[in-house]
Amino acid sequence: MIRFFREVLGIEPWSGENSKPGQLEILEDMQQSIRQQLDGEENVPFIFLGEAAHGLGKTFVLEAGTLLYFHECFPPAPGETNMVLSTAPTSVQVSDLLWKDVRKLIEMAKEKGFKVGRGILPSEPRINKTGTHFAVGRTTSDSGGKGSERAQGQHNTFQAALFDEAEGIPDFFYNGMKRQFTGNRVKLWVMMANPKTRTSRFQRMKTQAGVKAYRLSLLDFPNVVHGREIVPGGTSRETFNAWLFDFEDFGAHPIDEDDPKRYTFQTAWEVTAPDGRVFPPGQWWLPQRGFLYGALGIPPEGGDGDTFVTSAQFEMAVKRAPRPKTTDLARIGVDGARFGKDAGKVYLDLDGNLQLVSTIQAGDTPRYLREIKKAAALAKTAGYTELSVRVDAGYGGGIVDAVQGDADLKADFKRIAVHEIHFGGTPHDPLKYADRVTELYASIGEMIGALSIRGTGPRAEDDLADSKFRYVTKNVEDIRREVKQLEPKDAFKKRHEGRSRDDGDGIALASAPEYIFRNVESAPTATGARMAMQAAVNALKRR
Structure with a gap:
């Protein structure tokens, strides 16, 4: 693949600086994936997603160049097929940008004596080599609600898809494309975008199986790093x-x-x-x-200082090394599913090491108990002897009873505390928070700088970094006070396609310090609560 770019197209892919990936590293990863697929290996990453700054050659090299490589280098044998689909949000982006670059690369190859792209139509984004070997550019219109059907139905021996400005491509096109990648001998899906939001399908794809994600920043681009033109035409x-x-x-x-x-x-x-x-x-x-x-190739924050956690903090927590064991208490957070797009979540926190154990789609108490016991088994294996299970009271009455009555759990742990949490209930520190759910999310904000997060749900970052709070006036101890209040669940759903913040709730339940679940009557003063919170944060930071 690299030789094709260098020898046929006359392109020298640039390598990233500061130990960060560039075009060369991404193409090398694609090349490795293709080799593994040709060798018959299974479960090989085949989706390559890039968040890119301006002027780095993402369309010219990583989209148009890859299109020609895949089309030219996998001629189908009798009975085989090769199809490359390219798309972008608008017809102008497909024809006048992406396929303009395809035509330019064809001319560059011609100057070097190579005939590629034979069969390209004069004014259409299409190369017709044979009826079973072609490349095409399509827009992403929904076609009267049949857009998903337009994007599927192809199951070729050699199959590639190229999404340019992928953030603007609608969900139905992603859904249709996913169905094409079955029964292929070699498959490749490249999606590149200048990332302007954190809520698109493009962003959610980063956590899917088979995906390798990259961030291309000008801070790691040779022209900027060295202060001279190393990559012709680059920023x-x-x-x-x-x-x-x-x-x-x-x-x-x-x-x-x-x-x-x-x-x-x-x-x-x-x-x-x-x-x-x-x-x-x-x-x-x-x-x-x-x-x-x-x-920088970084999608901007959703809020403006009105969330307890920022996306930058979440990303740092995902990259942070695991924390050592320093206590005996394991914490499990259980958010129950109710209806619609809700999904139940079971999260486990071991000394600040947070992970998703299970996603549950139905209101099935025995299933929840099994998944809680799975999380408890992980804690036992790691040497934890005490257990705190926190369950969302909106669904969890049966779960609480099941956990409290389970003989296996009682035998495995010296102490088990089960808390049924009413999100709208009274917070441990009413001088700062309007209700319990606000306090739980605020506790994540206090702890996020020391957490190590692994294997979360695909929307966890969005749940935490785009759950907004505001200040409201409330009577506390007969005094009018301004306290923080998390936005209602319906307001979050309205901004997020009707889905609930299930991962955020599960993380909040699992990661909160144990002391905030004590009875309100025995709660310390506001000063005492703040001191206790700071002590918990300091303990995490010392690990």
Whole structure:
């Protein structure tokens, strides 16, 4: 594959700097996947997803170049088929951008003496080599509700799909495409986007099986890192520096120190502002929304300081190394499914190591008990002797009774505490929070800087980083106080296609410190509660 790009197309894929991936590393991973598939290996990653800044060649190389490679290098034998489908949100993006690059690469190959793309139609995004060997560009219109059918029905020996500006491609096209990848000898699905949201199907694909995800930032792009043109036509350091001060569209503000909650970054070179100010190498910058997706390939935050957890904090928790065992208490959070798009979740927290144990689609008490016992078995194997099970009271009465009466659990643990949690109930610290669910989500915000998160549900980040809170006035101890209140579940559902924050609820139940489940009557003062919370955070940080 790399030889095809270099020798036939005349492209030298750029390699990432700072130990980060670039075009070359992504193409090498695709090449490895194809080799493994040709060798008959199963469960090989075949979906390659890239969040990319502007001016890095994602369409020209990773989309158009891959289209020609797959079309040219897998000629089907008699009885076999080869089909490459490319798409983008609009016809202009398909014909005038992606397929313009395809035609340019065909001309570049011709200049080197190679005939590729034979059979390309004069004005249509299509290459017809034979009836069973072709490449085509399609738009993603829903065709009167039949868009999913248009995107499926193809099951070819060699099958590739290329989604350009994939964030704007609707769900039905993803659904139809997933059904095409069955019975293929070699399959490849490449999706690239300049990421402007965190709620698209493109973003949710990052956690699916068979996906390898990449982030292409200008901070790791050779032209910007070295301050000279290494990649012809790519974004220059001069352009990057100009964007720092383009506050209308991009912009990043110089600040004194790192702020991990907000994707701050450093420039390793001297930067001169338009007004003559000079910023030395090592200067910290706070990126605005446009700079995040335009220059760093990072989807912007959903909120504006109105969530307990930021996406940056969640991403750091996912990357954080596992925590050592320092206590004997394992914590299990159980959020029950009710109806519609709700899904039950069972999460396990072992000293700040948080993982999803099970997703349950039906209100089946025996099933919940089995999954709780599975989580408990993981805790026992890890050496934990005490267990705290926290169950959402909206569904969990039967689950609570089942856990409390289970002889196996009683035999495996020295102490078991079972808490039935009313999300709308009185919080442990009523001087700060309007209700129990707000306090639970706030506790995640307090702990997130020390958590190590593995194997969450596909929407966990969205549940935490896009659950908003506001300040409300409430009578507490006969005094009118301003306290924080998490947005109602219906408000969250309205912004998220009718689904509930099931992963967020499960994580909140599992990760909260044990002391906030004590009876309100015995709760400490607000100062005492804050001291206890800080002590818990400090304990996690020391591990």
